[in-house]
Amino acid sequence: MLGKGLQNKAAESNCFLNVIIQARKSLWHLKPLRENFPRSHNHVGDPCAVCALSDIFTAFSSPSTMQTEAVDPAGLRVALSKLDIENFQQGQMNDASEVLMLILDCLHESITSDLGDTESNCTCIIHSQFGIKISEQFKCYKCPADQTNPPSTSFMHTINAKVLRTLKILCGEISFGQLLKRAELNLQSECDCGKPNYTNKLLSTPHVFTAFLVWERDPSAMDITATLGALTTELDIAYLYQGIDVGHMYQLVSMVCFSAPHYYCFIQSRDQERWTMYDDSNVMEIGGWDEVIQQCQGRGSQPNVLFFEADTNNCFLNVIIQSLWHLKPLRENFPRSHEHVGNPCAVCAVSDIFTAFSSLSTMQTEAVDPTILSRLRVALSNLSPDKKNFQQGQMNDATEVLMLILDCLHKSLTSDLSDTESNCTCIAHSQFGIKISEQFKCYKCSAERTNSLPTSFMHNISAKVLRSFKSICGDISFGQLLKLSELNHQSACPCGKPKYTNKLLSTPPHVFTAVLDWESTWESADDLSATLEAPTTELDVAYLYRGINVGSEYHLVSMVCFSARDYYCFTRRQQKQWTVYDSISVKVIGNWDDVVHKCEESHSLPRVVFFEAILQS
Numbered sequence: 001m002l003g004k005g006l007q008n009k010a011a012e013s014n015c016f017l018n019v020i021i022q023a024r025k026s027l028w029h030l031k032p033l034r035e036n037f038p039r040s041h042n043h044v045g046d047p048c049a050v051c052a053l054s055d056i057f058t059a060f061s062s063p064s065t066m067q068t069e070a071v072d073p074a075g076l077r078v079a080l081s082k083l084d085i086e087n088f089q090q091g092q093m094n095d096a097s098e099v100l101m102l103i104l105d106c107l108h109e110s111i112t113s114d115l116g117d118t119e120s121n122c123t124c125i126i127h128s129q130f131g132i133k134i135s136e137q138f139k140c141y142k143c144p145a146d147q148t149n150p151p152s153t154s155f156m157h158t159i160n161a162k163v164l165r166t167l168k169i170l171c172g173e174i175s176f177g178q179l180l181k182r183a184e185l186n187l188q189s190e191c192d193c194g195k196p197n198y199t200n201k202l203l204s205t206p207h208v209f210t211a212f213l214v215w216e217r218d219p220s221a222m223d224i225t226a227t228l229g230a231l232t233t234e235l236d237i238a239y240l241y242q243g244i245d246v247g248h249m250y251q252l253v254s255m256v257c258f259s260a261p262h263y264y265c266f267i268q269s270r271d272q273e274r275w276t277m278y279d280d281s282n283v284m285e286i287g288g289w290d291e292v293i294q295q296c297q298g299r300g301s302q303p304n305v306l307f308f309e310a311d312t313n314n315c316f317l318n319v320i321i322q323s324l325w326h327l328k329p330l331r332e333n334f335p336r337s338h339e340h341v342g343n344p345c346a347v348c349a350v351s352d353i354f355t356a357f358s359s360l361s362t363m364q365t366e367a368v369d370p371t372i373l374s375r376l377r378v379a380l381s382n383l384s385p386d387k388k389n390f391q392q393g394q395m396n397d398a399t400e401v402l403m404l405i406l407d408c409l410h411k412s413l414t415s416d417l418s419d420t421e422s423n424c425t426c427i428a429h430s431q432f433g434i435k436i437s438e439q440f441k442c443y444k445c446s447a448e449r450t451n452s453l454p455t456s457f458m459h460n461i462s463a464k465v466l467r468s469f470k471s472i473c474g475d476i477s478f479g480q481l482l483k484l485s486e487l488n489h490q491s492a493c494p495c496g497k498p499k500y501t502n503k504l505l506s507t508p509p510h511v512f513t514a515v516l517d518w519e520s521t522w523e524s525a526d527d528l529s530a531t532l533e534a535p536t537t538e539l540d541v542a543y544l545y546r547g548i549n550v551g552s553e554y555h556l557v558s559m560v561c562f563s564a565r566d567y568y569c570f571t572r573r574q575q576k577q578w579t580v581y582d583s584i585s586v587k588v589i590g591n592w593d594d595v596v597h598k599c600e601e602s603h604s605l606p607r608v609v610f611f612e613a614i615l616q617s
Contacts, residue, residue: 038125041110049079050110053103070280096256096263097156097212097305104130104155122153130155133204134241140191151203156210157240159183161219161227161302168230176232177239180211184240202241209237209250209308221300228293228303233268235308250308255292257301264301266292314373315582316398317390319569320405321350321376322581323558323610325357326571327511330431338412342383347412349376350405380404398560398567398607399458399515406432406457424455431510432457436545439502442493458513459544461485463523463605466516467530478536479543482514486544505545512541512554512611521562523605532596532606535559537572539611554611559595561604568604570595 037057044050052075059071080088080102087094088102104126111124122131131153138147163183171182213227233252238244256265264279266286275286277295286292296303325331334354341347352372381390383404389396409428424433435455441448461482469484486503516531523531537556542548560569568582570589578589580598589595599606 038107038111044106044110045079045083047075047079047082048110049076049083049103049106052076052079053107093261096258100210100305101155126155127153129207130210131204131206132157132202132209135201135203137201138191140193140195142195143191143193145191145193156212156305158212158214161213161215162223164213164230165223165226169226175236175239176230176234177236179230180235181239201243202237203243205237205244205248205310207310209235209310211306211308213303213306215302215304219302221297224300224302225297228296231303231306233289248310250310252306253309254307255303256305257296257299258304259299259301263304266295313395314377315567316396317373317377317380317401319560319567319581320398320402320608321353321373322569322571323560323608324350324405325354326558326573327431327610327612329510330427333427335409335413335427341408341412342379344375344379344382345412346376346379346383346405346408349379350408352376383408398562402513402608403457428457429455432513433507433509434459434512435506437504437506439504439546440493441502442495442497444497445493445495447493447495458515458608460515460517463516463518463531464527466534467527470534471530477540477543478534478538479540481534482539483543502546503544504547505541506547508541508548508552508613510613512539512613514609514611516606516609518605518607521605525600525603528603528605529600532599535606535609537592553614555614556609557612558610559606560608561599562607563602563604567607570598 037054038050039054041050055075056071056073077088077090080099081090083106084102087098108122108124108126111126112122127133132155133151133153135151136149138145138149140146157180159180160183163186164179167179167182167186171179216223219227231252235250235252236248237250238248251268253268254265256263264277266275266277268275275289275292277284277286286295295301331354334351335347336351338347349372353376356372377390380401384390389400406428410424410426413426413428414424429435433455434457435453437450437452439448439450459482462485465485465488466481469481469488473481473484535556539554539556540550540552541554542550542552556572558569558571560567566582568580570578570580572578576591578591578595580587580589580595589598598604
């Protein structure tokens with residue numbers, strides 16, 4: 001589903017307003033703003049502009065209207081025209097960047113009564129999402145002149161389109177961030193002694209970096225094409241500002257364009273592979289970035305406002321930490337005194353996150369300081385082979401981070417690393433360790449052998465095999481399905497007959513962790529639904545392993561899912577109530593049927609499931 005458009009009736013000239021409301025990561029498509037939109041707020045104007053915007057958001061999210069039905073923005077336009085009597089009047093064409101600035105100012109004013117915070121330490125959602133807080137340092141390298149101005153906050157970075165394309169022609173294949181840096185150097189002022197003398201230093205990074213392209217009057221088609229050639233979908237703002245390390249990546253998620261006398265915008269889908277064009281009430285899928293450029297060239301369109309979203313890609317890490325946190329024995333017995341593993345120490349970083357979780361109130365809008373999570377990511381990156389995984393902006397597999405964290409926990413508590421394969425009693429092995437031996441027996445030639453296997457932390461399941469047996473066997477337990485899946489992997493004896501393998505479990509773990517392996521991240525909806533029918537919230541591991549009695553029951557307490565380029569997890573807090581965690585929000589979902597429905601609706605593949613042992617009274 002592509003989403004709803006906005007009305008622009010004859011002579012209304014609403015297009016400049018529509019693109020800002022629609023532009024992804026600007027307003028409606030910025031998830032943190034949409035889900036934390038100030039319902040209770042100070043009214044701004046009469047009628048209130050914030051209330052009018054809220055009404056549009058409600059209309060967008062309403063399931064009662066058709067997906068293709070356009071929403072009328074007239075109420076917001078009237079409210080804005082009252083706030084600025086020279087602009088935004090009915091039928092008047094205005095600049096898209098001006099309406100964006102006015103809306104952001106209104107939102108800020110509605111949340112905080114201290115308007116002085118705009119330029120200082122405001123932490124409202126508008127400043128945290130869009131605010132570019134910088135201090136200007138004037139320093140001359142010829143004379144002793146040196147001055148630092150007080151910090152200031154802006155919501156967008158201005159770029160001269162002519163300077164940008166000229167530098168692209170001169171510099172060739174350099175990154176967009178490096179081009180912007182050179183464009184800034186082009187604007188440097190001079191010291192009294194005649195030398196260039198200023199440097200911008202970034203004090204805080206916004207979630208959304210907004211760039212505004214300023215064009216000369218009536219640019220030629222060649223000029224537009226040359227400027228489009230300078231744009232890329234990635235931006236490292238470390239090249240533009242000092243004070244942050246190289247690798248602070250942002251992804252282009254929306255672009256507002258102007259083709260006289262009309263505005264429209266392109267929005268990147270969540271899978272970061274397809275772009276959609278919003279042209280008032282008309283909504284259509286375009287394709288990749290190359291197709292976006294072709295559309296702009298064909299229409300003679302000037303890119304006007306660009307929205308870049310911070311590419312943290314911490315979702316794979318977030319869901320594992322949330323799942324581990326919800327395992328009470330691990331949380332309450334997490335090692336405070338331990339050997340450090342890595343520099344910085346990964347175990348200390350996890351401990352800091354757990355401590356931060358404990359200190360937070362029950363408000364669902366609160367989140368852990370992202371710098372704590374960044375420390376864990378750096379620690380894990382330093383521990384990964386050749387330091388190739390867990391880099392800033394890099395997406396990794398949630399199972400990889402789980403394995404590395406458990407391995408770090410083990411190393412932090414024992415100096416005898418051989419214990420991994422023997423009788424280790426550290427918290428990682430006592431909570432997660434699956435210690436098994438394999439017993440091979442051939443009923444034709446009587447060959448028999450028993451092997452001890454290395455202790456593992458998780459049990460792997462083929463999603464395809466699982467749903468196939470579910471389809472064949474119907475209403476059998478999840479434990480019996482896993483047993484049949486194991487039998488599917490039986491190897492042959494040297495005599496040519498299949499040899500039966502028993503897996504003997506010596507001590508059941510407190511947490512039984514299973515990983516579902518999928519053939520593709522783009523499984524069909526039918527295959528996903530068929531797979532979701534297999535897992536249940538109860539598991540008897542005695543069906544899967546010998547050596548323990550039937551009735552060794554576990555219940556599902558957490559499930560990590562993957563959808564497109566995003567991870568999130570479900571956790572069970574009460575017997576029948578489930579909560580979903582993503583990177584920015586926490587929501588109560590309902591019962592297990594609601595979880596399954598949510599997965600089907602969002603096309604989310606279960607990846608890791610955590611079953612906790614039911615303690616016998």
